[in-house]
Structure formats: C-alpha cells, structure tokens
Amino acid sequence: MEIENIAELRLLVECARGGSLTAAARVLQITPAAASAMLKKLEARLGARLVERSTRALRLTAAGEQLRDYAQRVLELLEEGVSLLGEGHAAAGRAGAAAAAAPQLRGRIRVSASSDLTRRVLLPLLDEFLELHPGVELQLHVGDSLLDLVRDQVDLALRYGELADSGLVARKLWEGRRLLVASPAYLQRHGRPRQPQDLAGHDCIRFRIGNRLEQDWRFWRRGALQAPPVQVRVQGRRLADDGGIAHQWLLEGHGLSYKSxxxxQGSLASGALVEVMPDWVGARMPLHALLPSQRFLPQRVRALVEHLAQGLQGLQAAGSGRSRGARAK
Known part of the structure; x- marks a missing residue:
C-alpha cells in the first residue's frame, strides 16, 4: 500500500477541512468528479474506507482521521522544507553578511498549556520566540483540560506531572515540586500551619485537573524525601478547574493552595505569596514538552522547544537561589 502523489494527501486534508468533496475540489482546482475518483482510487489501494458520505456532508472515518493527521504533518514539513530551501538559495545569492544569515522559520505552531503556567511563565518566552521568528504563527490553546495531541492537531503540549506510558515523545523542561503557599494577609488572619496535619483547620483552595480532584495533598520533609509521605485530605470553600483562578484566589488571601x-515562583519572588511550610515539600511536578512524533517534527517546533528549555533553565536557576535564601533565613 502506498500514496501515489501529494495531491491525494491534500485531498484528504481538504475534505476534512471543508466538509465536502466540492470544497476540497475547489481548493485543489480540480472538478468534483476528479476529486471523487481520486478519493475512491486511494481507498481501493489502501483497502480502507476513509470517508463517510451523506447527501449534505462528508466526514472522515477513524482510518481517515488517522491518515489525515499524518498527512497534515507531512504537508507542513514539505512546505517548511521548500520555504527553507528557497530562502537558503536567496541568502546564498546575496553578498556580505546577509549571505550567512540563517533561513527564516515559517509556519504555524499549535501549542497547548495550562492556564496558570501560560500566564505566569510562558507568555514572555513565547513573545521572545515570535520576535526572533517573524515568519512563525502561534496558535495557543490555554486550559487545564488535557487535549489529545494527534486528534486535536497539537504540535506541542506542555504538561505537568509524571507521564503515563504512551507513544508520545517527551522532553523534560523543568524539575520541581508542589509547594504549600498563601498570601501574607491570609496567614496574618488565620495563622501559619507548621505541619501537614494542621491543614485540617484551614481553608484550602482546591482545583480539578481533567476529571481528577486534587484534594489529597502529600508532603515530604526536605531532608527525608525517600521516606513515605504524609498525606492529608483537605477541605475548603473554593474549588476551580482553572489553575489561574486558584492563583488569583491565593493572591486575594482566600486560602492556602498546593501549587507547582x-x-x-514569580509571586514568591515579589512577596505576594509566601511558602507556608518551608521544611516540607509536596509531590514531584516536572514539566514536559510532549510531541506527537519525533519523525514528523517541523524545524520551527524543534526551535520553540529549545527556546523554552533555555528560558526555563534560567528560571530554574533563579528559583533554586531564592529557595536556598528563603530557607537560610
């Protein structure tokens, strides 16, 4: 089984995008009859039905969606390669320093990340990247719901926590833990817990990640990370499915929370929040860059992952210095 030409891939992608053979034919500048014949030929050769037709619309089958996902990435890689090749030839034909300039990255990058991470950490790094690469377009999906990278056509997802076994490619960008934090105003009104068991008397801001309610908080003594954790089930009057809202409630002094x-880090550095039990730390909370494939990875996505890795390394160093200074006081 094989794909005979790029037009077949384009046809499948445009069928999914436009919802009909007529719309796909219009984009490809062929007749609807020619588009229908091409699709039937492709299905016969692959031995699989790729679309379901009705009188009003067309939709992809599961096999069609799977092939469409790969086809879209192949077409994007091809477009990027042609663009880089053309710019490389143009640069080689220019004299002086311009001849040595690297080809511009071009194309769209679809990124998914949680709300608090995006607003507090990622936006400046993403702005820097777009400034460096004016030919890149960013589509940013912000939310604490977990997207399917292939089905939802995400090029790069940034996710916290230990990773389940999957076919995705992962690169660790940050190694950290959860911390118990609160505003100085909250602690002044309600007192400071000294050990995990003290949380029973406090208003704890909880949040939901996907379908999982984060209400069992685990803590380890900093000097005994190999020992079993102390786990406490917390209660509180505020619960959100958005980490950014939980952060805002913290800043407004409405309770304690168990945050990455x-x-x-920024709120701790400014003094807007304080680490409540500095002798205790929460669960490991590494940050990973997840990619749907290492083989079909556009150069622009590779470049963004490297940019984020470098930026987060700097933040990691700054955070480690702040933590050592805070514990020394």
Whole structure:
C-alpha cells in the first residue's frame, strides 16, 4: 500500500477541512468528479474506507482521521522544507553578511498549556520566540483540560506531572515540586500551619485537573524525601478547574493552595505569596514538552522547544537561589 502523489494527501486534508468533496475540489482546482475518483482510487489501494458520505456532508472515518493527521504533518514539513530551501538559495545569492544569515522559520505552531503556567511563565518566552521568528504563527490553546495531541492537531503540549506510558515523545523542561503557599494577609488572619496535619483547620483552595480532584495533598520533609509521605485530605470553600483562578484566589488571601513551584515562583519572588511550610515539600511536578512524533517534527517546533528549555533553565536557576535564601533565613 502506498500514496501515489501529494495531491491525494491534500485531498484528504481538504475534505476534512471543508466538509465536502466540492470544497476540497475547489481548493485543489480540480472538478468534483476528479476529486471523487481520486478519493475512491486511494481507498481501493489502501483497502480502507476513509470517508463517510451523506447527501449534505462528508466526514472522515477513524482510518481517515488517522491518515489525515499524518498527512497534515507531512504537508507542513514539505512546505517548511521548500520555504527553507528557497530562502537558503536567496541568502546564498546575496553578498556580505546577509549571505550567512540563517533561513527564516515559517509556519504555524499549535501549542497547548495550562492556564496558570501560560500566564505566569510562558507568555514572555513565547513573545521572545515570535520576535526572533517573524515568519512563525502561534496558535495557543490555554486550559487545564488535557487535549489529545494527534486528534486535536497539537504540535506541542506542555504538561505537568509524571507521564503515563504512551507513544508520545517527551522532553523534560523543568524539575520541581508542589509547594504549600498563601498570601501574607491570609496567614496574618488565620495563622501559619507548621505541619501537614494542621491543614485540617484551614481553608484550602482546591482545583480539578481533567476529571481528577486534587484534594489529597502529600508532603515530604526536605531532608527525608525517600521516606513515605504524609498525606492529608483537605477541605475548603473554593474549588476551580482553572489553575489561574486558584492563583488569583491565593493572591486575594482566600486560602492556602498546593501549587507547582514554577507557577508561583514569580509571586514568591515579589512577596505576594509566601511558602507556608518551608521544611516540607509536596509531590514531584516536572514539566514536559510532549510531541506527537519525533519523525514528523517541523524545524520551527524543534526551535520553540529549545527556546523554552533555555528560558526555563534560567528560571530554574533563579528559583533554586531564592529557595536556598528563603530557607537560610
């Protein structure tokens, strides 16, 4: 089984995008009859039905969606390669320093990340990247729901936590833990818990990630990370499915919360939040860059992952210095 030409891939992608053979034929500048014949030939050769037709619309089958996902990435890689090749030839024909300039990255990058991470950490790094590469277009999906990278056509997802076994490609960008944090105003009104068991008397801001409610908080003594954790089930009057809202409630003094160290690093540095039990740390919360494939990875996506890795390394170093200084006081 094989694909005979690029037009077949384009046809499948445009069928999915436009919802009809007529719309796909219009984009490809062929007749609807020619588009229908091409699609039937492709299905016969692959031995699989790729679309379901009705009188009003066309939709992809599961096999069609799977092939469409790969086809779209292949077409994007091809477009990027042609663009880089053309710009490389143009640069080689120019004299002086311009001849040595690297080809411009071009194309769309679809990124998915949680709300608090995006607003507190990623936006400046993404702005820097777009400034460096004016030919790149960014589509940013912000939310704490977990997208399917292939089905939802995501090029790069940034996710916290230990990873389940999957066919996705992962690169660790940050190594950190959850911390118990609160505003100085909250602690002044309600007192400071000294150990995990003290949380029973406090208003704890909880949040939901996907279908999982984060209400069992685990803690380890900093000097005994190999020991079993102390786990407490917390209660509180505020619960959200958006980490950014939980962060805002923290800043407004409505309770304590169990947040990723990276998300609250800026608020800790400014003094808007404080680490409540510095002798205790929460669960590991590494940040990974998840990619749907290493083989079909556009250069622009590789470049963005490298840019984020470098930026987060700097934040990691700054955060480590702040943590050592805070514990020394």
């Amino acid at each position: 160290e990276l998300d609250v």
